[in-house]
Amino acid sequence: MSLIENNGKKVASVLCVASCFPVVATVYAMETNPGWHGDKYVNEDATVAKGWQEIEGKSYYFSEEDGTVDEKTTEDAVVATVNVEMTETVTAEVKTETADFVSTEIQKEESNTTDVPEVSDKEEVVEVPETPAEEVPEVPAEEQTPVTPEAPAEQTPAVPETPAEPEAPAEIETPVIPEAPAEQTPAVPETPANPYQDLNDRIASSALSLVGVTDGQWCTQVVQQALALAGVQDAYQLWPDQYVGQYGYYTDDPQAGNLVYYYNGGRGVDHIAVYIGNGMAVHGNYYDENGVSKTVVASVYINGGAPQFIQVQR
CATH class of the missing domain: 2.10.270 (left handed beta-beta-3-solenoid)
Known part of the structure; x- marks a missing residue:
């Protein structure tokens, strides 16, 4: 069989579609x-x-x-x-x-405005004849009445003024006597505290503790022990006249605890003691009435030279 015979239906369909295409194209063209x-x-x-x-x-x-x-x-x-x-x-x-x-x-x-007749700017003035003035007859002046002079006014005599009473004299002010200034008691200067007061107290107390204990000892031994007990570390036994240069200085203000130097201790030799206040001192090697050497409390003013007070410095 030929190709057309074998595909007859397909060929017919294609031909049908092909024949319809111009119609569809025409309709589409019309609508657009x-x-x-x-x-x-x-x-x-x-x-x-x-x-x-x-x-x-x-x-x-x-x-x-x-x-x-x-x-x-x-x-x-x-x-x-x-x-x-x-x-x-x-x-x-x-x-x-x-x-x-x-x-x-x-x-x-x-148009209405144009119909109004013009009025002349200048008006003619009509002269009016003047009327003659009437003459008025003069009236005779009235007779003048004579003026009567006024009577002089009576003058009342002036009353003399009463003299004013003299003012009382002002009271004399009593002069104010100024008060005498109050006497001012001069302030007593305070005595400066002794910087060695504590050391002095210890020395005096130590010296008193040696009374009756160091009998038979020299005065320099008693002073050396009193200084050592008071805390003076370099306390040595010296000659009486050497203590002032080694431990302190002379003072005019005696204080308990000062050392007391005597150029002549009553026996023709110098002497050293410890002052304990109230005019008393601790003396070492002090001979009693029996000729025994003792450590005693006695007056600071012993027979011999005047006492010289030494302030210990340590």
Whole structure:
């Protein structure tokens, strides 16, 4: 069998489709041509018109969905447009008539004004003859009544003023006697504290502790032990006249605890003791009435030279 016989149905189908293609193309071309297509309108760009469109001087409203003309919306818009146009026309005519009327009235007034006769600026003055003045007869002057002189006023004699009483003399002020200044008692200067007071107290106390203990010892031994017991570390046994140069200085203000030097201790030799206050001193190697050497408390003023007080410095 030939190809056509074997594929007869297919060939027939192809021929049928081919024969329909010109018709479809023609219909499509008609629908895409610009212009009205039933209740639709195709624009120049082959798109279906939608919304408000002005075609051939008229306004149409096309549906936003399928592009068909919405006759109700279009009709209402046309009526509104006509009303607006009529209103504008009437308004223009009224304005024109009003302007013409006003212009006519102005022209009438101008024409009436031109018909009034001109009045001369200068008026003629009519001279009126003067009336002669009437003469009034003079009236004789009235007789003058003589003036009677006034009687002089009586003068009342002035009453003499009563002299003012003399003012009482001012009281004499008693002079104020200034008070005598109060006597000021001079302040007694305070005695400065002795910086060696504590050391002096220890020396005096140590010396008293040696009374009756160091019997038979030399005076220098008693003084050396008293200094050592008071805390003087370099306490040595010296000659009586050497203590002032080694441990202190002479003073005119005796204090308990001072050392007492005698140039002549009563036996033709110098002597050293410890002052304990109230005119008393601790003496070492002091001989009693029996000739025994003892450490005793006796007057600071012993037979012999005057006492010289030494302030210990340590």
